[in-house]
Amino acid sequence: MATRSRSERATRRRLHPDERRRELVAAAERVLRRHGPDGCRVEDVTAAAATAKGNFYRYFKTWDDLLVAVRDHLVARYAEAVRERLDGPITDWWATLDDEIDRFISYQLDLGGLHDAVFHGPAERARAIDDPQSAPGLIGAFVAAGVADGAFAAVDIVPTSYLLFQVLHGAADAIAFGADDAAVRAATHRIVRHTLEGGPS
Amino acid sequence: MATRSRSERATRRRLHPDERRRELVAAAERVLRRHGPDGCRVEDVTAAAATAKGNFYRYFKTWDDLLVAVRDHLVARYAEAVRERLDGPITDWWATLDDEIDRFISYQLDLGGLHDAVFHGPAERARAIDDPQSAPGLIGAFVAAGVADGAFAAVDIVPTSYLLFQVLHGAADAIAFGADDAAVRAATHRIVRHTLEGGPS
Amino acid sequence: MATRSRSERATRRRLHPDERRRELVAAAERVLRRHGPDGCRVEDVTAAAATAKGNFYRYFKTWDDLLVAVRDHLVARYAEAVRERLDGPITDWWATLDDEIDRFISYQLDLGGLHDAVFHGPAERARAIDDPQSAPGLIGAFVAAGVADGAFAAVDIVPTSYLLFQVLHGAADAIAFGADDAAVRAATHRIVRHTLEGGPS
Amino acid sequence: MATRSRSERATRRRLHPDERRRELVAAAERVLRRHGPDGCRVEDVTAAAATAKGNFYRYFKTWDDLLVAVRDHLVARYAEAVRERLDGPITDWWATLDDEIDRFISYQLDLGGLHDAVFHGPAERARAIDDPQSAPGLIGAFVAAGVADGAFAAVDIVPTSYLLFQVLHGAADAIAFGADDAAVRAATHRIVRHTLEGGPS
DNA sequence: AATGAATGAGGTTTCATTCAT
DNA sequence: TATGAATGAAACCTCATTCAT
Numbered sequence: 001m002a003t004r005s006r007s008e009r010a011t012r013r014r015l016h017p018d019e020r021r022r023e024l025v026a027a028a029e030r031v032l033r034r035h036g037p038d039g040c041r042v043e044d045v046t047a048a049a050a051t052a053k054g055n056f057y058r059y060f061k062t063w064d065d066l067l068v069a070v071r072d073h074l075v076a077r078y079a080e081a082v083r084e085r086l087d088g089p090i091t092d093w094w095a096t097l098d099d100e101i102d103r104f105i106s107y108q109l110d111l112g113g114l115h116d117a118v119f120h121g122p123a124e125r126a127r128a129i130d131d132p133q134s135a136p137g138l139i140g141a142f143v144a145a146g147v148a149d150g151a152f153a154a155v156d157i158v159p160t161s162y163l164l165f166q167v168l169h170g171a172a173d174a175i176a177f178g179a180d181d182a183a184v185r186a187a188t189h190r191i192v193r194h195t196l197e198g199g200p201s
Numbered sequence: 202m203a204t205r206s207r208s209e210r211a212t213r214r215r216l217h218p219d220e221r222r223r224e225l226v227a228a229a230e231r232v233l234r235r236h237g238p239d240g241c242r243v244e245d246v247t248a249a250a251a252t253a254k255g256n257f258y259r260y261f262k263t264w265d266d267l268l269v270a271v272r273d274h275l276v277a278r279y280a281e282a283v284r285e286r287l288d289g290p291i292t293d294w295w296a297t298l299d300d301e302i303d304r305f306i307s308y309q310l311d312l313g314g315l316h317d318a319v320f321h322g323p324a325e326r327a328r329a330i331d332d333p334q335s336a337p338g339l340i341g342a343f344v345a346a347g348v349a350d351g352a353f354a355a356v357d358i359v360p361t362s363y364l365l366f367q368v369l370h371g372a373a374d375a376i377a378f379g380a381d382d383a384a385v386r387a388a389t390h391r392i393v394r395h396t397l398e399g400g401p402s
Numbered sequence: 403m404a405t406r407s408r409s410e411r412a413t414r415r416r417l418h419p420d421e422r423r424r425e426l427v428a429a430a431e432r433v434l435r436r437h438g439p440d441g442c443r444v445e446d447v448t449a450a451a452a453t454a455k456g457n458f459y460r461y462f463k464t465w466d467d468l469l470v471a472v473r474d475h476l477v478a479r480y481a482e483a484v485r486e487r488l489d490g491p492i493t494d495w496w497a498t499l500d501d502e503i504d505r506f507i508s509y510q511l512d513l514g515g516l517h518d519a520v521f522h523g524p525a526e527r528a529r530a531i532d533d534p535q536s537a538p539g540l541i542g543a544f545v546a547a548g549v550a551d552g553a554f555a556a557v558d559i560v561p562t563s564y565l566l567f568q569v570l571h572g573a574a575d576a577i578a579f580g581a582d583d584a585a586v587r588a589a590t591h592r593i594v595r596h597t598l599e600g601g602p603s
Numbered sequence: 604m605a606t607r608s609r610s611e612r613a614t615r616r617r618l619h620p621d622e623r624r625r626e627l628v629a630a631a632e633r634v635l636r637r638h639g640p641d642g643c644r645v646e647d648v649t650a651a652a653a654t655a656k657g658n659f660y661r662y663f664k665t666w667d668d669l670l671v672a673v674r675d676h677l678v679a680r681y682a683e684a685v686r687e688r689l690d691g692p693i694t695d696w697w698a699t700l701d702d703e704i705d706r707f708i709s710y711q712l713d714l715g716g717l718h719d720a721v722f723h724g725p726a727e728r729a730r731a732i733d734d735p736q737s738a739p740g741l742i743g744a745f746v747a748a749g750v751a752d753g754a755f756a757a758v759d760i761v762p763t764s765y766l767l768f769q770v771l772h773g774a775a776d777a778i779a780f781g782a783d784d785a786a787v788r789a790a791t792h793r794i795v796r797h798t799l800e801g802g803p804s
Numbered sequence: 805a806a807t808g809a810a811t812g813a814g815g816t817t818t819c820a821t822t823c824a825t
Numbered sequence: 826t827a828t829g830a831a832t833g834a835a836a837c838c839t840c841a842t843t844c845a846t
Contacts, residue, residue, distance in 0.1 A: 042820060054830090057822080063820065120321060155388065160388045164392070165371075167368060170363060178329075183357055187357050194398070195391065195396070212845080213809085215809055253810060254812070255813090256811075256812095419830075459818085465815075522727070530781075531782045558790050560782075561777060561791075564773060565787075569766045569794075576732050581765070585762050589763045593794065596797040600797050600801065645840075645841060657806075657808060659842090807844105810842100810843080811843070815838090817836080818836080821831105821832085825827100825828085
C-alpha cells in the first residue's frame, strides 16, 4: 500500500471559503449556460468546480440558494457594466433608453440555459419586488434617474420597473422561442417608451 | 393497520375516455390550486380523481402534458367568460380595457397554486407565441378588435399582446408576492393604456 | 403503527465500494436461493444487504447485471473448490470424471432458487460460449487436461464442453423437476463417458 | 349521434372458441418470432389476432399458458413433419439420426424470437419430463424405435432423451449466439451417436 | 362472447441532501 | 475542511390481469 508522498497531487485544495464559494458559482454558471437547469445537477457543479459533491452544502443550504447566488452574481456584473456605460451625465435619455433595452434583450439571449435557470424557476421568486440588487431594481434606478432629470414621466418607480422587467424578459423569451427578433424588439421599445412618456396616469 | 371502511373503493368506474380525462384535469386543478406545483405528484392527482395511478398514463404522456391540458382548460373557460361579457358592441374601449385588466389580475390571484403551476414552469413554454388559444392570444383578439375599431393605436398585435400578457402576469405575481395591490394595478393600467394610445412607434 | 426499536437502523454503514458490492451479491445469493428469481425484487436484495434501495444502482446498472455478478461469483467459488480437489496429478480420469459429474449435479440441486436465477434467465445469455470463467469453461479445462493426458478422446473442446454443460444442467433440472435421481444420474454418466471415450467422430 | 347501421363493419367477429384460440396462438407465434419474448405483450398478441385485449383471458389463464400452448403447437407441427418423413421402415438408423439432428438444429435456428420464448422462460418448466407431446418425448419415441429395432444401445429412454434434447437445444443456442455452426453440429453429432452406440452404461 | 378502460404492484431510475470518515 | 458513499423519497412508466359495460 504505497503511501502517497506529501507533495503528490495538490488535490484536496484548501481554499478560502469565499473563494470556494465563488468557484462554485462560476462553475454553476458555466454548466447552466451550456446545459440548462435540467441538465445540471449538484454533482455537475461540484465536478466543474473540481471539488467534492458534499462540499456543496458547506456553501449553499439548498440548490435553490445556489441559483439565487448565480442570479445575484449575474445581475451584479451586469449592473457594473451599466454603471460604467452610464458613468457621465446622460444627455439623450430616450436614445440611451433604447440602447439599454436592446442591450438587455441581447444579454438575456446570450445567457443560453442560464436564462431559464435564473429567470424562471425558484430563483425568480426569491427576491423582494423592490430589491435594488435585482434586475427590476436596476431598471428602477435608471428610471428614477430619468424621472429626477425631468426626462421621463413621474411614474411609480417600483411597480413600473418590475413590470417593465417582465416586458424585457418576455421579449427575450419570445425571441428565444422563435418569434421575429425585430418585431419583438420594436414592440418592446414601444411599450417602454410610451410608458415613460406621456401624461399622468 | 387501519381497517378499510366498507364504502371505500366502491366499484370500478368505467368512464368514457373523454370524461375520464376531464375528471383528471379537474382533479389536477383542485389539487394544484390548493397545494401548488410542488407537493403535487401524479399520485395525488389520480387519488383526487378517484382512479388508479397507472391510469394517468393512459391520458397524459408526461406530467407536463397534464399541466398544458390544465392551462388550456383554464384559458378556454376564461375566454368563454370574456366572450360573454363582450358580447355586444363595445362603446367605451378604454373603460372596457381597464375593467378587463382588473378582472384578469384578480382572476390570476384567485388561482392560488394553480398560477405557479400553469404560468410558470413547463406549461408556459409549451405554446407558440401566436397561439390564439393562449392567454396572449386572448389579449390579442381584444387588442385587434380595438385597433380595427379605431380605438387603439395600430400596434403590432402578436408581439405586443404577448408582452402585455407578461405585464398582466407580472402584476399578479407582484401582488401575490406582497406588493401593494393598488399601486401595482395602477402601474399596470398605465403601461397598457399608454401602449395602446398615442402615436406611432 | 409499529414503533421502531431503538437499535433498528443503527448507523449508516460506510463501506468501501468493493465491499458493499460484495455484500449486495451475497445478499442476492441468499434471497435468490430461498425465494427464486420471481419473488425477488431489487428492494428485497437491498433490504437483505441492509442498505437503501437507491444504492443498488450505484453498483449494478440493471437487475440482470446483478444476476451476472452472482453467477460469476458462484462459478468462481465452485472453480476454486474444483481446483483444490484436483490439485495433484490425476491417476484415474474416469473415476474422477464420474465423481465430478455427481458433485456438479448435487451442487446445482443445492442451489435452490439460485439455479433458476443464474442458469436460466438473462444471466445465461450474457457470456461468450468460450468464456473460461463460465461453467462450460470449467468443464472445458477439465476435458482439455484429460485429452492432453491421453485419457479422453480428442474431442473439439469448446463446443463439446458447452454441450456437456447442457447435459449436466439438464440433469439437475430434471431431478429438481421430479425425475428419478439415480436414473438421471446414470443417463448423464453414460452420455458424458461415451462422448469422451471412443473413436473418432 | 349517428346510430351505427346493423351491417356496418362486421367487427366483433364471433368465432368458435377453438378457432379464436387457434388464432391467438398463431398471432403469438408471429409476434414472438419477429420480436422475441420481450417485445411481445398481451396487447400485441390480441392486436395481431384482431381481437380485444380482455378476450385473451377467456382462452388463457395466464400469459405463461399461452407460451405453453404455443410450444405445444410448435412441437405438434414438428412431430407431424417427422412422422411424415419417417413414415416407412427405417433402414439406416444412423444416417437418419444424423439427418434428424441437423434438421432439428436448423429448425430451432429458424424460430427466431420464438426460440427464446418457448425453450427458455416459463414454458420450459411447464412440462413433465416424460411428456410424449414434448420435444424430449419426440426424441424419446425415435430413440425407443431404434432401440427396439436393435440399432441403438439399450439406453434408459426417458432421461436419455431429455438430456439429448438439452444437447440439441444447446447446440442451437450456441450457434445462435455466434459459435461456429459446423463445429457445434459436429460436436452434437458426436455426443448423440456415441450415446446411442456402444456398450452398456 | 366481446370490448377496452381500469387496476395496482413493482421495476427502474434519479438526485438533493446527509453524514461517517 | 474535504470527501464521496449512503440515503430515501419520489418520479416515471409498464403491463399482466380484472371487470363493468
